[in-house]
Amino acid sequence: MSSPAPILRRAFAEFLGTGLLVTVVVGSGIAASRLSTDVGLQLLENSIATAFGLAVLILMFGPVSGAHFNPVVSLADWFLGRRQRVGLTLPAVGVYVVAQVLGAIGGAVLANLMFDVPTTFSTHDRATPATLLAEVVATAGLVLLIIALARTGRGAAAAPAVGAYIGAAYWFTSSTSFANPAVTVGRLFSDTFAGIAAGSVLPFIGAQLVGMALAIALAVLLFPHVTDAAEEIVIPQLDDKLLDDKETR
Template sequence: MTPLSRRLLAEFLGTALLVTVVVGSGIMAQTLSPGDVGLQLLQNSTATVFGLAVLILALGPVSGAHFNPVVSLADWWQGRQSGVGLTLGEVGAYAVSQILGGIGGAILANAMFGKAPLAWSTTERAAPHLWLGEVVATAGLLLVIFCLVRTGRTAVAPAAVAAYIGAAYWFTSSTSFANPAVTIGRAFSDTFAGIAPASVPGFVLAQLVGGVIGLLLVGGLYARPGADEPEPVTGDSLIGDSAAGR
């Protein structure tokens, strides 16, 4: 197991760069395609797909490339009985690193494009249909991740997870935040990808509900693995297994 300090650095860096990709590509999209929201979303989602896939490949062997408190919490929940995966204390440390990374990524993106480094978003995203979109997006994300782990197909995780998020940009009403750390980070940028601070709690709650639903669906599809099976997505179990097979 990689030392916790290195894993936390990987989670901080990965989440920071992910939010930088999301916010930065949103700012660039607004600049290149003013007035065309559909094209802006296409540019933003395309950059996110490629950026997320690369980050999972690069940092997965260190920390499991969660970049998401819901994924880290699910990792603990799935592994708590078999004694593998994150401890509850590590989940808290992961979440803090991810949230700080998300905020740092938004500040970095703002600064790169000449925006005020700290600017609260004014984009309201508070409505039942948007919360439903977040439930669907997060449940689907957990379903993709843990179904890949359960079936031993972690080699395709970078492409599969990135592809799902890219698709969910378009088929969910909320444009698939699906991540509390990213949601909090995006509140610090008053740009295309931003979310007003008042809208953050509703999104985070919906994401937690989606995480529970995702785990229930995985449990309904697959039996609980034995103690010797690499169920959680921490450390080497998500990316490391596939790397070892090359």
């Protein structure tokens, strides 16, 4: 079995990747609201930037950390691999989640600074029965997609596939598909187009956890031996020695 990069290196990749993802989401949302007056056009601009940005970030950081950028993805990775002791360990999940949340907050602050917007809590209430159902659907679809790609040996397609899914889910869900507890927390720190009010954060995270559980149940039903895929989520990490060798060339 390959030896992954040291946990601190992987955590730093998760910090940067999640932070830059939130910078893309919040920054493109601010830009869209300034450049366009039509809400539909603003959402289109925001969704396109997010889809492309997420795909690029997965390609950039995937070889180091797997490019989870999302606590529910990290939890699913641990849950699927725990019996065979593959994928993330539970302590590593804790490190990943802390890095993801801190990165998400930092990413929102960075976007605010770039657009000269004060960093304040959002007042955009989003939690309704409809949007919470949408978060269950959006998260379940995202996690199931990632597991399916890993289990069927198509991890190389994760970057465009995950980017495309999130871009589409902006439109087919009423919540605009947060599908990520860390991103949800990060977007609390920007009272802009992409923000979410404090009162909506915990309900959204609860719905996302339900979506994750649903995705795992569906994956177990649909893909035999799905637990073998834990090491391949989202993108297989390069062996630590191989990674170092490639960096020195």
